[in-house]
Amino acid sequence: MTTPQQVVLRDAMRRLDMTRDAFADRIGCRRRTLDTWLLPDESSEFRAMPEIARRFVQEILERAAPRSPDSTQSVYNDGLTADAGGAMRHLLSVEQFDREGVEALFRLADVMQPIARRRKVTRVLEGAVLANLFFEASTRTRVSFGAAFCRLGGSVCDTTGFTFSSMAKGESIHDTSRVISGYADAIVVRHPEQGAVTQFARATYVPVVNGGDGPGEHPTQALLDLYTLQREFSRVGKQLDGAHIALMGDLKYGRTVHSLMKLLGLYKGVRFTLIAPPGLDMPSAIVEQAARNGNAVEVRSVPGPGLANVDMLYATRIQKERFTGESIESLDNRFRIDRSFVEANCAPDVVLMHPLPRDSTPGAIDLSTDLDRDPRLAIFRQTDNGIPVRMAIFAQLLKVDQLVQKSMRDATWTAPSQVGPEDTLE
Structure with missing residues (x-):
């Protein structure tokens, strides 16, 4: 399947470190034309990018100088967050990322946008189960993680608070993590104690995502x-x-x-x-x-x-x-x-x-x-963007990132043209 033109263009702007105005000037088109190429396919103002323009963008990228090594920071990797091949095992801290890693994740999030906007569907995680373990109250983050996993075709099991968990009976983080790992294919943990999510990750080979650890991080x-x-x-x-x-x-x-x-x-x-x-x-x-x-x-x-x-x-x-x-x-x-x-x-x-x-x-x-x-x-717009970004994270962790684009098909229901009075889905 051909990469959507919106993904190609956003990726090019990121890699060339250009604004829309500068990029439009670089490829010899008007800013307004570039904007219509970047709109979602279903927009009434969307216009298809000519193939010659796509080829020109690719040629520009091929000729572009590689990024200077000093423009990135080293990846945080203590053997827990990445496997021997460098693929992400858990997402515990933003210190795992360098600039290239962030931009790769964002390219994947761009691919997820039509699914997040409810125009396309995919089932690449069909059969997979996410355990949402929230030991602090949460509505937005918990539902966002669950919705992202479901949009990829998976299913979600939720638990909220200590009161209804085995940890209220004195169970250790290690035991809880090990037990839940036998039930689920990925785990999201929010915990009031800084460093607790890392303890969950140390007890399992199932991917663990930090949904917030006390005053620590929220990657x-x-x-x-x-x-x-x-x-x-x-x-x-x-x-x-x-x-x-x-x-x-x-x-x-x-x-x-x-x-x-x-x-x-x-x-x-x-x-x-x-x-x-x-x-x-x-x-x-x-x-x-x-x-x-x-x-x-x-x-x-x-x-x-x-x-x-x-x-x-x-x-x-x-x-x-x-x-x-x-x-x-x-x-x-x-x-x-x-x-x-x-x-x-x-x-x-x-x-x-x-x-x-x-x-x-x-x-x-x-x-x-x-x-x-x-x-x-x-x-x-921040909250809306939580879905494609978290979809991209799950796709990377469960190694289906290369399958998403070619698995997409049209949604069979009528999606809203806009979510609320303040914003549109564009």
Whole structure:
């Protein structure tokens, strides 16, 4: 089966490190023409890319110089996360990835988009079972993992909380992991203790995915955030290299920003502005790692002026449930990101992101709902992108990534033209 033109074009832009405007100029077409080639096939404005254009893109890629070795970081591999051949065994940390590995995963996520949009179906994981072991409450992440596995043709068994698990009876992580491995072909674990998911992985050869380990990491959230950010930047003519990223809110317990900051360190010249109330600062080890990577890092305790040249503002919820004596007396309305804050402090093309859930009660110190219709708000595009990214992760772990494209067929039901009032499926 021929690779979809959208996948070919997005892959080329990533490998050449070009924005849409620059890429359109490089292949000699108008930006508007390129946009129509990138639309989903079912869009009324979609246009097929001429074969001569496809061949020209391939020729450009063949002539392109290989990526410089110093543009990537070494892969984290202690024998647990990858097998002898380098294939991914478990997904425990973003430190497993180098830049090439991230881009390969994103190419696969592009292939998954028609399935995630409910236009195509595949059964490459038919008969496979996923165990979703969530020892912390979760709605969005748990359902997202389950939906991704089901979209590949597999089935899902869920459990939530300690109360109804054998661990409440004193069973060890090792025993739980070993037992569940006899039932399931892949395991997603969310656990309140940092490092617990790695213990699950050490007890089994069945692929284990970290769905969040206490204040540690949330690698799949960071991957879908980066995938979303790359797509958002592409629309406005920006690149990840040289981007200015602001992370704001609870940076101490916000495991999503821990993983995201590490991933963004794979790109050249990324600058960080870290804004957190006193006591909720980004862990020093992560800040020091960014500095070693050559990233410029500014640490602030007060939001407001100075965000005018920020390309992406990423807000995080204050995670009071993880507090161990911290005081948030300094948390006030200055940390509330609403329309007036954005208009006063941010650029017209800033990308606004949040890992969700957010506190949507009136006056909450979080990302305000009065931004929901603002096109700069990408939070629902983030959640939508969780499906193709997690599908790509499962496909790599279970080694069916080469089978997906040729196994696709048209969906037999009527899919929604858009998911909600804020966003479309494009």
